[in-house]
Amino acid sequence: MRPVPPSRRRRLVVACAGASLLPWSGACADDRGQAHSHTFTTAAADVLTVVGPWELTGLDPSRAGYMFSRMEVVETLLDVDDRGRLQPRLASRWQVSGDGLEWRFTLRANRRFHDGSEVTPENVLACLRRAHGRPGVLTMAGIRAISSQDGAIVFTLQRPFAPLPYLLTHSSCQILAPASFDAGGRVIRIIGSGPFKIASISMPQQFDIVRFEAYGGLAIPGRIQKARYISVARAETRTLLVESGQADLAFSLDPPSIRRLQRSTKAVLLSQMLPRTTFIKLNSGHPLLADVRVRRAIALCVERQGIARALLRDPDLGATQLFPPSMGAWHDSGLPALRTDPHAARALLEQAGWKLGADGIRQRAGQRLALNLTTFVDRPELPLIATALQEEMRQIGIAVRVIIGNSSDIPAGHRSGGLQMGLVARNFGNLPDPVATLRQDFGPDGGDWGAMGWHNAEVPALLGRLASGAADGGERARVAAILQSELPLIPVVWYRQVCAVSRRIEGASIDPFERSYRISQLLWK
């Protein structure tokens, strides 16, 4: 036998190495699923598959209730459109008494739950009373009593609270049929009144829905009969599900996945700015941060566009003010934008008496300008942004130690007073009207996710006027202007939701308030 020349032998070895992997796996694929090969390659032909990172942590509206809202299984009394304006849903009309203390929501007639039972004022009342007794948004309103009168739900308040209708759009206020609860008031199944009903739930990962033919609400233009939600924890996996045609809608994609999907033949990308801002929460009561010049210097050293471009791969997300353009009424395009100017930042620190030390860190009366920046991993981009900020602050002479923990460190640090700086992402669109959220954030004692140690009487007063319904229109711009000049929070970047949509459907859009996946609007191509 003629010996095989070394180079050919090497090539053979490599080829075998590659091939040894294939036949075995191929064999497995063959005998396990040849008959179903088409169900592998694309999602089952008539089922719309939605993937996102959110797990079903329970059936209770206050837990994973938002998932049943997003899949259009359950409804709330009211809804909002893309611009945050109230829309009727289970309630057809709403009105407030002259003194602002009594709200009346008239229910739409002839609406039915998925089990055929009627949506009655008593059912609605029971759900709302239940929601009021649990952690959720209704506790913000100062509700004295909820009752039903002549087919309407009546809220009696302790003091006027104009954003009340917006609280009722929140998923924790969703309306379930009486048969959803057991004798002890626990939710044991989801029977809603939306355009889709639950077909099956396999906790905590998946649920299937089918169209509710007797839906009595608004007309459904879409043609989707069956849909499925699968919770997939990793962004890479969600991307691969889209690429392999197994998913039709995929939410919460990370920058590398987005770049990959831009070239995909299976999906198109949709994007929408959401009212979410990443900012540095400052302890303005801390001796080093009480001076507004130090806060301004920090704001001046942040390279927002650079962070947005390099870390989020989207230069438009650099924040020019706290409220993103998606918060129409609050974003003030006339406001001078936050800028980056390290020279001016250094000058401000000099003015404040902070002189550069030998190690490049500023000092005043023997004290170093050294601060902690606490952040968390719930949003994967936060630790990256924190390290970028650390370097940017070092360049103007501030030593920053980044502490990466979990989200609880922020409210707990706020409460104990131990927090110095925190990098957080705040969803101002949690409720479509952010007044209630902002009152939490900029109250007299600050807020767990808002200002800290910052004493300003005007902002709480302005927000109070907005909440009581006595506003004259200039309050929002004034709040934005004060926050921009006083900088109790230093805005860094805004947020854009990116969703991958398979090419076999059309009519997809993203809800800026993340309330619905709008499956009822979709058509098969």
Next chain:
Amino acid sequence: MASTRAWRGIATALAQRLLQALLVALLVGTLCFFMTRMLPGDMAYRIAAGRYGYDMVTTAAAEAVRLELGLDRHWLVALGDWWRRLLVLDLGVSQVTAEPVMLEIERQLWPTLRLSVLAMGFSLLIGPTLGVLAGLKPGGLLDRATLAVSTVLRALPSFLLGLVLVLVFSVQLGVLPAAGHDDHGSIVLPALTLALGMAAVSCRVARDAMIQVRGSAYFAFALTKGLTMGQALRRHGLRNVAAPVVAYLGVQLVYLVEGVVLVETIFAWPGIGHALVHAIFGRDVPMIQGTALVLGLMFVLFNALVDTACAFIDPRRRA
């Protein structure tokens, strides 16, 4: 006589395993308890975030959670409570979902068992077969090729291997689902990911065993008395090769249990490992204790099976 002795041996071994299982349960539960206590961050806030989403977490919500779950109890009281309940097989209630941990584990155990058993099956099919073939001709093409592939596969972390397999079989070839658990065949890729890592090693173990068998006097005698290679292999070779391969499975279980945690997360497979990862993020102590306990017991059970299999294959061990 011999069989009674053998049965007595097996009974002793089983009793030992039961004791081991009990110790594992106590140790794993207690360790988990302390580890979750030592994790940074306030537990009440963390659990509230797991329940309501971190945006909704305020001090008021966290305090409500603290009160509801008695988180301000002394740690000794909380630990004592857990031990007491373990005695009556009550694993408590998940702090995030408010469902009994037993119920959640019941739901997740079957997918994990299915995945683990299939992965083991695949690995035994792939590894030892290639190993025996390679061992028949040491230094041959197949031997060197399997060495190269084994090295690469064992060096790849399972999450990377999993992604590569999805890219090849789901995205490029479109023959298998990328993730999920409801489509037909969705178990194949996670099982294969686990199996290839294990097969990489069992292939080398089988190859070494085969070389030893081939060099042995009894194998040479079998060939000398006129048996064909196939006959000699079946009657005298395979059983001797199987003994070290099966014994090594015991060691590989560590890889399997560790791999299940990673692979289930990547493939969105609704098993115990996936639940453990989520429970850790949510600081759901009863759930962490429960899932870790079950993984620990699975380890003991599989080890017992491996021991039994070894005793079955090798009569000398039954003596």
